[in-house]
Amino acid sequence: MSTRKPLRIGYIPEHFSTPLHFASTHHNLSATLIPEPLGTGALTTRLKLPIEDDKAFDVAIGLTEGFVADLGRSKAGGKDAGFGLVGTYVESPLCWAISTGAERDEIKSVQDLKGGKVGVSRIGSGSYVMSYVLADSQGWLEQGQAPFGIEVIGDFAALRKSVRKEKDAKSTDFFMWEHFTTKHFWDNGSIKRIGEIYTPWPSWMIAARDPGDDERLDELFTKLDEGVKHYGKNREEAVQYISTDMHYSKEDAGEWMKTVRFAAETKGVDVKVVEETVKVLRKAGVLDGKAGDGADMIAIERKP
Structure with a gap:
């Protein structure tokens, strides 16, 4: 033993x-x-x-x-x-949902994300890696550089706050997280879904x-x-x-x-x-x- x-x-x-x-x-x-x-x-x-x-x-x-x-x-x-x-x-x-704040009328689709800022949990996390995969799928990569800024935010709750531009929270334009984990917050109207991407x-x-x-x-x-x-x-x-x-x-x-x-x-x-x-x-x-x-x-x- x-x-x-x-x-x-x-x-x-x-x-x-x-x-x-x-x-x-x-x-x-x-x-x-x-x-x-x-x-x-x-x-x-x-x-x-x-x-x-x-x-x-x-x-x-x-x-x-x-x-x-x-x-x-x-x-x-x-x-x-x-x-x-x-x-x-x-x-x-895995289905990665792409989400932004419910009141962000200027962001209606994935195409509106180019030049914006993505929130990630940590450098090297899945949410970070998939932002590059998303950029590649859209043909936006130039010499390996993503066409948006990277903002390290932290956990899922902090990411939701960042796209809603809550007081005392870092601001981002979108973040990516697993579909069903995120769905509850689309349903309650605090954030909105603008697209998705699957891991290959x-x-x-x-x-x-x-x-x-x-x-x-x-x-x-x-x-x-x-x-x-x-x-x-x-x-x-x-x-x-x-x-x-x-x-x-x-x-x-x-x-x-x-x-x-x-x-x-x-x-x-x-x-x-x-x-x-x-x-x-x-x-x-x-x-x-x-x-x-x-x-x-x-x-x-x-x-x-």
Whole structure:
């Protein structure tokens, strides 16, 4: 029996965390689950903290683009990245909604964003990376530079305030966040949706600071796979959890569940997926040609 402490797992406290919750509550996952509302950029920061730091994570479950962007920049800088990709969590793409303040009459469509200012949670976060992907999709990139200013705002609540130009809040023209997390605030009229963009890659992965920690990681993969199975077989329980603990409506929870596909086997990462992600991020100017290849970022490769 191992005497090592339970894994400290960082996760984003949104509806995607439901199978992780089930792994803990129904399948005895031996881990401390720690919410990180600032997103993937904050997850990677905490993965790289000294292990003795109380805020450090052993494992993080976050957005593919945020992990790959951070790993690519670390490889480009010639430094140890501090973590590696070990697993696949969500195989379906993520729908990023593009939102602005409800009273911003001057912004009616994505075309009105060129030359404006985008709010992001952190440099290197998914919201930051996807702003470049959006610019690339619109043909706006020039030498890797996005055609709008980047303003670091913080969490989701702060981003909403920024587009509403609330007093004592930094001002931005738009921000990007997951569709169903944002929908409640379109429905209540505080912000408005002006577009969307999907990730061209599977949306969530698992990263670890010590990929050689076989005993604890193997338990994580086993229990997380059981959590995914529980989620698939107990849809009503999942809707109840999402609509109470996560504060989504039951209707939105049900609609989201039609769009998401969790990995049946979470251990390992497909090198082709990461290589394609790197290609897109290079084209968008998020990574340069010195960034490491996909194989350099993967600590546990998914077997065919």
